[in-house]
Amino acid sequence: MPTDTTDTTGTAGGPGTTGTPGSGPAPGAVAPDPGGGGLLRLEGVTVRFAGRPALDAVDLRADAHRTVCLLGPSGSGKSTLLRVVAGLQRPDAGRVLLDGRDQDGVAAHRRGVGLMFQDHQLFPQRNVAGNVGFGLRMRGLPRAETARRVDALLDLVGLPGAGRRPVSSLSGGEQQRVALARALAPEPRLLMLDEPLGQLDRTLRERLTVELRALFGRLGTTVLAVTHDQGEAFALADRVVVMREGRVAQSGEPLEVWRRPASEFVARFLGFRNVVTATVRGGAAETAWGRIPVPPDAADGERRLLVRPAGVRLVPVAGGLRCTVEARTFRGGGPSGGDGVTLLLRPESGPPLEAACPLSAAPEPGAAVGVAFAAADEGETVVLGGP
Numbered sequence: 085m086p087t088d089t090t091d092t093t094g095t096a097g098g099p100g101t102t103g104t105p106g107s108g109p110a111p112g113a114v115a116p117d118p119g120g121g122g123l124l125r126l127e128g129v130t131v132r133f134a135g136r137p138a139l140d141a142v143d144l145r146a147d148a149h150r151t152v153c154l155l156g157p158s159g160s161g162k163s164t165l166l167r168v169v170a171g172l173q174r175p176d177a178g179r180v181l182l183d184g185r186d187q188d189g190v191a192a193h194r195r196g197v198g199l200m201f202q203d204h205q206l207f208p209q210r211n212v213a214g215n216v217g218f219g220l221r222m223r224g225l226p227r228a229e230t231a232r233r234v235d236a237l238l239d240l241v242g243l244p245g246a247g248r249r250p251v252s253s254l255s256g257g258e259q260q261r262v263a264l265a266r267a268l269a270p271e272p273r274l275l276m277l278d279e280p281l282g283q284l285d286r287t288l289r290e291r292l293t294v295e296l297r298a299l300f301g302r303l304g305t306t307v308l309a310v311t312h313d314q315g316e317a318f319a320l321a322d323r324v325v326v327m328r329e330g331r332v333a334q335s336g337e338p339l340e341v342w343r344r345p346a347s348e349f350v351a352r353f354l355g356f357r358n359v360v361t362a363t364v365r366g367g368a369a370e371t372a373w374g375r376i377p378v379p380p381d382a383a384d385g386e387r388r389l390l391v392r393p394a395g396v397r398l399v400p401v402a403g404g405l406r407c408t409v410e411a412r413t414f415r416g417g418g419p420s421g422g423d424g425v426t427l428l429l430r431p432e433s434g435p436p437l438e439a440a441c442p443l444s445a446a447p448e449p450g451a452a453v454g455v456a457f458a459a460a461d462e463g464e465t466v467v468l469g470g471p
C-alpha cells in the first residue's frame with residue numbers, strides 16, 4: 085500500500101476536520117443522517133497511474149451506520165479507493181458524494197472523514213492522551229474539554245485511565261485501540277480503516293474484530309474498512325465488496341456473497357478450491373468427479389461449478405468416488421471455521437477435492453475413502469457465472 089506523507093494524525097481531516105470544536109455530540113456519537121442512507125457514494129470512479137487503472141469505473145455505496153468491508157488481493161485498488169474518498173487522491177473520472185454532496189475540490193480536512201492507517205502511526209514522543217487528543221487540541225478545543233473527551237474515548241475503546249502511559253509501553257493491540265480512539269476523536273461522519281488489525285496476531289485480531297463490531301454498532305458509526313482477511317471482513321461487515329483489478333467483482337451481504345459467490349474469482353478468493361468444469365443438464369452436472377446435483381434453476385450448458393467442502397460427503401469406498409486422503413488441516417475461526425477438519429483428497433479422476441468433516445470422524449492421510457455429493461437443495465453446489 086502506498087504510504088501517505090500528508091497526514092500523520094490518523095485522520096484524513098486531522099487538525100481542522102469539519103465541525104465546530106466543542107459543539108458536537110458526545111465523543112464518537114454520530115449525528116443522524118439527513119439523507120436517510122447512502123452516506124457515501126462513488127459513481128464511476130476511475131484512477132489511473134501511468135495510464136494503468138488502479139480503479140476502473142467503480143460504483144459503491146455505504147449507508148449510514150453501516151460497516152462496509154473492502155476485500156481483495158494485493159493491488160486490487162482498495163487503498164486507492166480509501167484515499168479517493170479521503171480526498172488524498174483525485175479521481176481521473178467519476179464522483180465521490182458524501183451526504184449527497186459532490187466532494188470534487190473539497191480538501192481532505194474539510195470532508196469530515198477519519199482515516200486510520202495500517203501502521204497506526206502514533207506519535208512516539210506523546211503519551212496516550214497526547215495522541216488521542218492531538219486533533220482536538222489542534223482544532224482549538226479547550227484543554228479541559230479535550231481531557232474530558234479523551235477520557236471518554238479511552239473508556240470507549242477499553243483503555244480506561246491509560247492517558248498518561250507512554251505509547252511505547254503499550255502492546256500492539258493497545259496501540260491499535262489508541263489509534264482507533266484518535267481516529268474517532270474528531271467525530272468523523274465516515275470512519276475509514278485500512279487493514280486496522282493487520283499487524284496483530286490471530287487471537288487478538290479475532291477478539292478486537294468482535295469488539296469493534298459492537299463498538300461501531302453502539303456508536304452508529306459509518307465505517308469503510310479494508311482488509312485482506314475474509315474472516316475479519318465477514319465478522320465486521322454489514323456489506324462486503326470484493327475488488328479485482330480496480331473493479332468491483334461482487335458486493336452484497338456477507339452471507340449472500342459467501343453462499344453465492346458470483347464468479348470463480350470470488351469463490352477462489354474466499355478460499356474455495358473445489359471448482360471444476362461441468363456440463364449442466366436437467367438439474368445435474370457431469371464433471372470429472374462424476375455426476376453432481378445442481379440447483380434446478382441452473383441453466384444448461386458448459387459451466388464452472390463450485391462444490392463446497394461441506395457438500396463433499398465421506399461414504400464407504402465402494403459407495404462413491406474413490407479418493408485417497410492426502411492431508412488434513414484443522415480449521416480455526418473465520419467464515420469456514422468451526423471445530424472440524426478439512427481433508428485434501430486425491431480422487432481417482434479429476435482435480436483434488438476438499439472435504440469438511442468432524443474431527444472425530446477424520447480419516448488418516450493415506451486412507452482410501454469414498455465420496456458422494458450432497459443434494460443441490462442443501463446449497464452445497466453453486467453454478468458460477470462470469471470470469
Ligand SMILES: Nc1ncnc2c1ncn2[C@@H]1O[C@H](COP(=O)(O)OP(=O)(O)OP(=O)(O)O)[C@@H](O)[C@H]1O
Nearest residue numbers: 085086133138156157158159160161162163164165
Ligand atoms: N502512487 C501510486 N503510483 C503508482 N501506482 C500506484 C500508486 N498507488 C497505487 N498504485 C498502483 O495501483 C494499484 C492499486 O494499488 P492499491 O494500493 O490501491 O491496492 P490495494 O488493493 O490496497 O493493495 P494492498 O492490499 O497490497 O495494500 C496497484 O497496482 C499499485 O501498484
